[in-house]
């Protein structure tokens with residue numbers, strides 16, 4: 001069995017901690033790896049953030065035992081590291097390949113271990129390590145999706161839906177997020193963006209898909225305007241790779257101009273990962289986009305690095321708190337505290353706070369009570385077709401149903417009692 005063990009956020013750690021701490025971290029990681037395996041294991045340093053381990057004579061092990069071994073390694077490496085006065089958490093990824101199933105020489109085995117690791121990372125399956133026993137199947141399924149996506153672009157299989165966003169203060173749906181949908185003829189099923197967007201990101205197809213989305217949204221806004229309907233803004237998800245394109249702003253603006261759509265009508269949703277590689281260049285790009293009139297929203301906030309420093313340096317208008325903080329909010333005082341803190345920050349730093357994924361009245365009322373400005377979730381509206389959006393634009397929400405003062409409700413008592 002060959003393992004590549006990688007510290008995902010190594011660059012962040014080296015930026016944040018002194019060299020002595022990083023050196024000690026590497027020693028502790030290698031000690032933990034050694035403790036998980038027997039003395040026959042050969043352990044090497046692949047690069048400063050990666051170890052390579054070769055475990056001979058594992059052919060006889062059952063698949064289940066191999067997985068258990070990797071699970072134990074993952075658990076051990078994911079525990080906190082106490083170094084000097086610091087408590088460090090590392091996000092670890094492990095890629096594994098097996099001799100002889102996956103290759104009969106070391107280069108091939110290393111290659112396979114890396115691809116499974118990259119796969120897990122692209123699919124953002126989990127923060128921690130991912131080990132896929134069914135590597136080849138998964139890789140070939142990504143290849144199938146990639147080839148089906150090429151055909152989908154050619155055959156116009158993608159379309160857009162829109163999820164209305166509810167503005168609490170004005171009790172109306174003021175904006176909507178454009179979300180892509182795909183019914184694949186090749187795969188004979190509808191494929192979720194959670195499944196195909198990461199694959200598209202890995203293969204650069206995301207750029208072409210991204211421009212398809214921009215064009216489709218601009219055309220839709222044009223049609224709505226001709227019907228006399230207008231949303232304040234429509235938001236579009238922009239993948240990190242697309243934002244990094246040199247000519248992104250030029251192409252984006254060119255596309256909008258074709259449909260007479262001004263930047264003021266568009267909000268660009270980016271994630272913190274967009275700024276990981278080259279934060280300075282990324283921030284500069286966003287500043288230019290913002291001064292051209294585009295709205296900037298930070299999507300899925302709280303799931304990435306969520307550095308508070310970013311919040312003061314990124315020019316953004318809207319912060320979208322991820323659904324993980326919203327689900328079952330009434331029973332989660334810690335998440336309530338986090339959203340409350342963000343609501344206070346929103347006031348001081350002057351941004352709009354939107355909560356994603358509210359599915360129940362309890363969640364919606366609590367979010368209102370806490371002071372979120374906007375809510376996007378199934379409770380108010382699921383993603384709908386362009387025609388269905390028209391019903392929401394005119395609609396102010398039935399006040400009995402949604403605007404009841406949460407302060408007087410049982411719900412807020414539930415909150416206070418925590």
Ligand code: C2E
Pocket residue numbers: 163178179180192193194197210213237238239269299300323356357358359376377378379383
């Ligand atoms: P996202 O940008 O965070 O979009 C929100 C996702 O949460 C959408 O899933 C939406 O349908 C879902 N959602 C909204 N409210 C609720 C709720 O109350 N409960 C639950 N369970 N889910 C809710 P969707 O449309 O499947 O998109 C998934 C992700 O795929 C998006 O997450 C976004 O990261 C990506 N994506 C979707 N469309 C595009 C696109 O056009 N371009 C790019 N680059 N990425 C896209």
Ligand code: MG
Pocket residue numbers: 177237269299
């Ligand atoms: Mg989004």
Ligand code: MG
Pocket residue numbers: 299300320322356
């Ligand atoms: Mg989101």
